[in-house]
Amino acid sequence: MGWSSCLLQVMAQESMVQYEPVAEIGGGAYGTVYKARDRDSGQFVALKSVRVQTNQDGLPLSTVREVALLKRLEQFDHPNIVRLMDVCATLRTDQETKVTLVFEHVDQDLRTYLEKVPAPGLSIDRIRDLMQQLLCGLAFLHSNRVLHRDLKPENILVTSRGQVKLADFGLARIYSCHMALTPVVVTLWYRCPEVLLQTTYATPVDIWSTGCIFAEMFRRKPLFCGDSEVDQLGKIFAVIGLPAEDEWPTDVTLSRQNFSPPTPQPITDCVPEISEKGVELLLKMLTFDPLKRISALNALEHPFFAE
Template sequence: MQNTFADKTSKYAILEILGEGAFGCVHKARHRETNEYVAMKKVHMKKTREGIPTAILREAAFLTKMNKSAHQNLIKLKEIIIDSSQDDNQIVVFIFEYIEYDLDRYLKSHRPLNINIIRSLTEQLLTGVSVLHNNSIFHRDIKPQNILITSNGILKIADFGLAREYNYTKLLTSVVVTMWYRAPEVLLQASYNMAVDIWSVGCIFAEMAFGKALFPGKTEIDQLKKIICLFGLPDKSDWPDKAKITRESFTNCNKTSTTLERLIRFTDKCASDLLQSLLEFNAKNRCSAKKALQHDFFRKSDHTMCTVSFDDQSLSTAVDDIFDYKQTYLDTISPCDTNSDYEIQSVRSEFTDSFDVFHSPPMLLYDDSSPIDVFAWYCPTSP
């Protein structure tokens, strides 16, 4: 009978590292008897007087609770193995079902995505979030690396290390969520609720369509500036109550000529409307996961007309070229005014070779069908 930690873990043959971080590491492993592949998350920690840290107990409790729902869009926990035999340290091992991709890797290897794949993944992500929220759990760290995709296209939300049970009488204020997917109220250090997960879903929806993170901020303030530059400075009534950063701090943050609709051009207006509802600055106006799933974007009977603009070429490749161009450009000449047709055309003639990937229309012509907004968004007018 297997009772010891060594006995319980030895039934798995460790194959390769899938990821590692401050918590420990995740390995791909194989069950020696069944040959089933699993993901083994091993967490090392110091022993405390209270025993296993609260964060680990909380994660285990949420995973166990969600296991009972047996929902296909949530990662399945197979077992937990605990070693408390050492004097100073203890090890907790989570055994999960093994999933082939995370969304970050999936996007890099499958881009550009067509709109039907984007629709399917977004619907599955919202479904998983809805199940969590219906169980009074919000994830608080939804990002591509925590979203797994099976070989047959099933999406699963993983990593509940920052998840919390939502209490309507106690609003949370601790800083959570990887910065690029962090809602304005969290960045502003105001109280927040389940709507932070919806903002993260919106950012991921945009990233799937755009091929790059929508708000790749370098600092929290830079992250806020990027959001405000795209959407404009919100009205006072939309600014979070008791935010530690005031609205007046951003009065000089001018809205760019780029808009969300121009940056990510869906020919399907339903897609644009859904994206806007997920990315409402005011958390009170942000739609719930349940309401989002009722959106016409997921109910269309004819999907053939839904496509992202520039589907004849990889917009991701376009943005990659822009990044390469930006460095060359900033190293050679002073930045131009991206709102000036004349200056834009001058720049293009200077660096024509950088934009050979674009055939029709020309990359830097400022018109309704050219991706000038991508250039403007990633190449600000100052280095």
């Protein structure tokens, strides 16, 4: 066994025998998620497994690094980050290891939470509180150089006491090899223009997704529902306008000429209940140029949160 597998085995506190699966609670790009009971403490946990190809040196170094980073983040015990409680590595064959991440279990995600809200929807104070918590978690991840990359209502958890916890961050890199083999359609609705155009990206990707989620808290339905990359971009430009020629990335195959310049729809047509300061913050998040997009830390300082 290579040193990387040894390292991961050391990181695993207990074997998988400690966790008794209770129910399947979801599937998606990252495989099946199980609710399980910790036999020692009796508390419920969420199990997320992935099969990782191994060689004579054990697990790929990239996987070990990503898991080590998630474990390091755990030491901070941030209130808006789901807790990673354990990591278990099980050798399946000479070429494959099953890595299981054991997270704290939270009963509902933001999608379920929004569906349960009775008409006329969330109050602006509740939206302000949820957004503040979401941005606190995101600012923490970004300050530790972690991109979420797949932020959407399904992986924002909301506890029964209204505490927001970000889940599934960092998994995109651990599971990238596995995902190529998984025929799961990943939603485009929260994807930023730079990812849709397949150009370089960094932490602003998560801010774009947060902007989409911010609007959804008011609307209780997604803001941009495209069914392909081009359709998604078209729906985005219908609201924020077609970017100027000098803002269009030069390293992309899709030309700006593919899109006819729409007359931008006022954001208040899409999100009528939003306040003036809320509109200001939302547009700073839904900025086409990632370098001009507001950061999570600056968003927390925005007057919307002082209203």
